[in-house]
Amino acid sequence: MTREAAAQMSGRCSADDVTAGMVLFGLRRSLAREAVTDELYDDLEAVLGENAKPAPDEVPAIADRLRRATTKLVEIVPYLVAPYPIEEMRRVIDMSVQQPPPEQARGHLIRFAMAILTLLDLMGDDAA
Numbered sequence: 001m002t003r004e005a006a007a008q009m010s011g012r013c014s015a016d017d018v019t020a021g022m023v024l025f026g027l028r029r030s031l032a033r034e035a036v037t038d039e040l041y042d043d044l045e046a047v048l049g050e051n052a053k054p055a056p057d058e059v060p061a062i063a064d065r066l067r068r069a070t071t072k073l074v075e076i077v078p079y080l081v082a083p084y085p086i087e088e089m090r091r092v093i094d095m096s097v098q099q100p101p102p103e104q105a106r107g108h109l110i111r112f113a114m115a116i117l118t119l120l121d122l123m124g125d126d127a128a
Contacts, residue, residue, distance in 0.1 A: 032080060032123060035072035039065065040116075047113040059105045066112055070096040073119055081122050088122060091115045 043062050046054050054062060070092050078084055095112040 032076060035069060035076050036120065036123070037069075040069045043069075044113050044117060047109055048117065054106070054109070056102070056106070059109050063105070063109055063112065066109075066116060067096045069116065073116070077119060077123070081119075085119065085122050088115070088118050092119055 043065050046052055046058070046062060073092065074089065077089060092112075092115045095108070095115050098108060098112075100108040
């Protein structure tokens with residue numbers, strides 16, 4: 001937001017609960033969009049979709065992107081999910097640091113994607 005836009009809005013502020021709720025909802029959606037991208041959904045579809053079967057040479061790249069998404073999710077989930085999903089976050093973080101051997105990489109990728117999907121489900125509409 002530009003300084004000019006902020007200055008224009010400052011004179012039109014409202015302190016009622018409805019307006020505050022709408023602003024909070026917008027801020028949460030904006031925060032979620034930074035982490036929950038179309039690329040993340042594309043990767044989840046490539047791993048978990050009905051016809052999913054990523055080629056062995058695609059698995060490392062998808063896993064790297066899921067790791068980057070995990071870093072962003074760790075930053076935003078505390079603001080979007082209450083109560084904080086301790087077990088779900090622990091599972092995603094644990095999955096993100098694992099480096100399985102090539103013969104186990106596809107199975108690991110599926111479990112990793114499922115753990116991220118669980119978090120997105122907990123985020124509800126904020127993840128959409």
